[in-house]
Amino acid sequence: IPRRQWSLQDFEIGKPLGKGKFGRVYLAREVKSKYIVALKVIFKEQIEKYRLHHQLRREMEIQTGLRHPNVLRLYGWFHDNERIYLILEYAHGGELYRELRKSGYLSEKRAATYIASLAQALAYCHEKDVIHRDIKPENLLLDHEGRLKIADFGWSVQSRSKRHTMCGTLDYLAPEMVENKAHDYAVDNWTLGVLCYEFLYGVPPFEAESQTDTFRRIMKVDLSFPSTPQVSAEAKNLISRLLVKDSSKRLSLQKIMEHPWIMKNADFMDTCSKLQL
Numbered sequence: 001i002p003r004r005q006w007s008l009q010d011f012e013i014g015k016p017l018g019k020g021k022f023g024r025v026y027l028a029r030e031v032k033s034k035y036i037v038a039l040k041v042i043f044k045e046q047i048e049k050y051r052l053h054h055q056l057r058r059e060m061e062i063q064t065g066l067r068h069p070n071v072l073r074l075y076g077w078f079h080d081n082e083r084i085y086l087i088l089e090y091a092h093g094g095e096l097y098r099e100l101r102k103s104g105y106l107s108e109k110r111a112a113t114y115i116a117s118l119a120q121a122l123a124y125c126h127e128k129d130v131i132h133r134d135i136k137p138e139n140l141l142l143d144h145e146g147r148l149k150i151a152d153f154g155w156s157v158q159s160r161s162k163r164h165t166m167c168g169t170l171d172y173l174a175p176e177m178v179e180n181k182a183h184d185y186a187v188d189n190w191t192l193g194v195l196c197y198e199f200l201y202g203v204p205p206f207e208a209e210s211q212t213d214t215f216r217r218i219m220k221v222d223l224s225f226p227s228t229p230q231v232s233a234e235a236k237n238l239i240s241r242l243l244v245k246d247s248s249k250r251l252s253l254q255k256i257m258e259h260p261w262i263m264k265n266a267d268f269m270d271t272c273s274k275l276q277l
């Protein structure tokens with residue numbers, strides 16, 4: 001869709017797809033091109049009330065600039081007095097979360113395919129200095145072919161140009177700055193470990209009665225594998241190499257894509273990533 005000034009008159013609004021955090025999402029069709037999109041309607045008063053103006057602006061700038069088969073496209077936006085409208089790619093399958101709840105847990109092939117897609121998408125985002133920081137099943141959508149799409153960059157950050165200073169000399173950078181930098185990117189790798197566990201067992205690894213207990217289990221990396229469902233040793237190996245406290249010791253995105261469990265089970269349907277390896 002060519003970039004131009006959009007307005008509500010350009011769209012025929014269809015059924016509501018669901019409620020987001022700050023508004024609703026509707027199926028819509030752009031009148032001239034007949035192109036089907038998802039129109040996310042956000043109420044300005046909600047944004048002002050929670051002072052999320054800068055964050056929403058950041059989400060829009062970031063997501064507009066990203067082009068990857070596993071990242072949901074933001075084609076553009078417009079607003080009227082009360083609302084902001086985001087023109088988003090329509091993913092027919094909806095939230096991966098629903099599929100996970102319906103089937104309880106996923107097959108190793110499906111889980112590995114999703115993890116491989118996420119690793120590719122995150123490698124692309126990290127190349128563009130974007131850290132998502134909030135990858136969870138609710139923020140993952142599926143298209144009509146079951147291909148995973150990372151959505152909702154509301155909590156992502158464009159890492160400041162520390163990278164460039166990083167290319168210079170480290171002499172002047174305090175250790176926590178360097179550690180912080182590494183830590184920022186690796187937070188998404190940790191999350192891949194959490195998601196891989198949840199895809200295979202149907203529950204997240206550090207689930208607990210209270211937030212405090214979950215926090216304690218995370219800080220201790222209190223990881224254990226239930227005896228059912230049956231999960232391969234390779235899958236457990238990948239999870240154990242991602243859920244590592246020291247962020248610099250987590251498996252890199254590239255290493256994830258080369259991991260035996262991924263190589264054996266992932267269906268690289270959409271990208272020729274095997275050739276890249």
Ligand SMILES: COc1ccc(/C=N/Nc2[nH]nc(C)c2C(=O)Nc2cccc(NC(C)=O)c2)cc1
Nearest residue numbers: 017018019025038088089090091092093094095098
């Ligand atoms: C309730 O059953 C559903 C089945 C499929 C959908 C498809 N949503 N597809 C989308 N494409 N681009 C965007 C953005 C969306 C979207 O936000 N969907 C959405 C929003 C809020 C809740 C849900 N719920 C579920 C179950 O998918 C989906 C939405 C709802």
